[in-house]
Amino acid sequence: MNRNATVWLWRAASFAVAASFIALWQLIANLKLVSPVFLPGPDRAWTSLVRGFSNGDLGNKLAGTLEHMAYGWLAASIAGIAIGAIIGSSRIMRTYVAPSLEFLRPLPVSAIIPVAIAMLGLTQAMALFVIAFGAIWPIMLATIHGFAAVEPRLYEVARSLQMSRLAVIFKVALPSASPDILAGMRLSLTVALILSVVCEILAGLDGLGHWVLLSARAFRSADLFAGVILLGLTGYVTSVAMSMAEHRLLAWQAAQR
Amino acid sequence: MANAAKRFEVIPGQPRPQIAFTDVTLQLGGKTIIENLSLGVRPGEFLCVVGASGCGKTTALRLAAGLYQPTSGRVDFDGQLMLHPRREIAIVFQDYGKALLPWRTAAGNVSLALEAGGMPAAERPARIEELLRTVGLPGHAGKYPAEMSGGMQQRLQIARCLAQEPKTLLMDEPFGALDAMTRQGLQDEVLALVAASGATVIFVTHDLDEAIYLGDRVIGLLPHPGRIGIELAVNLPRPRDQLSTREHPEFLRLRRQLFDFIKAAEQ
Known part of the structure; x- marks a missing residue:
């Protein structure tokens, strides 16, 4: 009861802070401390947001970005978990492959974009490749770690039960690594969103990135801000959804704490 | 070698050992953990293995499970060379928290x-x-x-x-991490379960009383490298009872003998 009340108090406090930031923003805009050409108030941004959705423009752009993000992230997840599982479950693979990964991992994905454009052109395929390439690292590295950290005793249990290799992967290793894998997937979600926007800007693909770029070029600051707000919301909502999925899938972990 | 091998030839009227170690030596990382261990466990026998820490009790159990392969010598299960773990042999690990x-x-x-x-x-x-x-x-x-x-x-x-x-149940200090009351309760439950299933048991423990209380036979290992130092037949009536069995003169005699052995081994 008491703990509940504290939680609500903190929640109310964080809303108050957010509200005061918006109020401050409105104040700066009203006082024209920054030219209205560059900084619309929250009122104008909101109006633009509502207008964008009512005529369907913004909805289409949002759908485009979500599509890029989802395909790239899913491709990265499937490939990352598969490759991570292969590398992580073998000590030899870890020894041979891990150093190369350490070299590739810190490579900025933006450096890959010109290569991808040269090979694939300004296409959806290029965007998919770049997003997946950027988003694969957190998932793959987390999966490698998760597979390497499986309790050896459990493998002995599996051996004494004469479980098949496939059964060991799906009943022992994968569930054991799932907390790591899901954490990696959550990190990758943010990377996927960032790269979706970058690819849309660079390749002129339909999406919020493109909308933001065009609005800025046309000095439609209210539209620009509407797009930025929508991108922020997209990041927030996907991350909350992922956390909820994690919570559900890892309910067994709650018992351990 | 020939001598040891002979010990486990099928003798008419005697059942073939379910698990047989013949001149088993195991080296890990250049160190000899177990040397020339020969041992036969009859079907349905309850064998307890005791010894100071580092004497290779757990290693011997892992050999019996097929989790290790001997460097030389052989381990047989039901007359067949043990090449890998098998479902008929179940292991109860000490660290239950990690094995679930x-x-x-x-x-x-x-x-x-x-x-x-x-x-x-x-x-x-x-x-x-x-x-x-x-x-x-x-x-x-x-x-x-x-x-x-x-x-x-x-x-x-x-x-x-x-x-x-399982035909064979291998138990590696299964009650080592539990409190005394829980341990006694589980000892009796294991005896009842084993009696009901007829399984062969190899039970590793560092608790000498527990070994005598549970076993048909107790083997004491000597360390560096692990080998058999003492072998005692436990002729105590079954079913065993936590009070009367532990007060039995034979129990006390065996207990004394085993304690003296462990003490001598540590010097």
Whole structure:
């Protein structure tokens, strides 16, 4: 009861802070401390947001970005978990492959974009490749770690039960690594969103990135801000959804704490 | 070599040993852990293995499980060379917390062994319930291991091992981490379970009283490298009783003999 009340108090406090930031923003805009050409108030941004959705423009752009993000992230997840599982479950693979990964991992994905454009052109395929390439690292590295950290005793249990290799992967290793894998997937979600926007800007693909770029070029600051707000919301909502999925899938972990 | 091999030839009127070590030597990382160990365990026998820490008790058990292969010599199970672990041989590990799947409930952990044995899904729930009842965990099917006490987790591990319907049960200091009362209760339960199933048992422990209380035979190992130092037949009446068995003159005589051996081995 008491703990509940504290939680609500903190929640109310964080809303108050957010509200005061918006109020401050409105104040700066009203006082024209920054030219209205560059900084619309929250009122104008909101109006633009509502207008964008009512005529369907913004909805289409949002759908485009979500599509890029989802395909790239899913491709990265499937490939990352598969490759991570292969590398992580073998000590030899870890020894041979891990150093190369350490070299590739810190490579900025933006450096890959010109290569991808040269090979694939300004296409959806290029965007998919770049997003997946950027988003694969957190998932793959987390999966490698998760597979390497499986309790050896459990493998002995599996051996004494004469479980098949496939059964060991799906009943022992994968569930054991799932907390790591899901954490990696959550990190990758943010990377996927960032790269979706970058690819849309660079390749002129339909999406919020493109909308933001065009609005800025046309000095439609209210539209620009509407797009930025929508991108922020997209990041927030996907991350909350992922956390909820994690919570559900890892309910067994709650018992351990 | 020839001498040791002879020990386990089938003698008319005597059953073939279910597990037979013949001149087994095991080296790990250049160190000899076990040297020239020869040992036969009869079907249905309850063999206890004691010894100071580092004498290779657990290693010997892992050889019996097929988790290790000997550097030289051979380990046979039912007259066949042991090349890999097998479902007829179940192991109860000491660290029950690590040997259970934390993401599966008690029922799910027992189910793992049934799934591995190829039991159809429809038949599993009834069997799981029966096994959990056998080990004294009825009504805990939906609990995760982390929600159970140490004694309950060890019972759960025993239930999973029973689900393998093992011919041989290998137990590696299974009660070492439990308090005295829980331990005594589980000792009697294991004796009852083993008597009911007729399984052969190799039970490793550092508790000499426990070894004599449970076993038909107690083997004491000497360290560096591990080898047999003493072998005692335990001719105490069954069923054993926590009070009267432990007060039996024969129990006290064996206990004295075993203590003297361990003391001498440590010097």
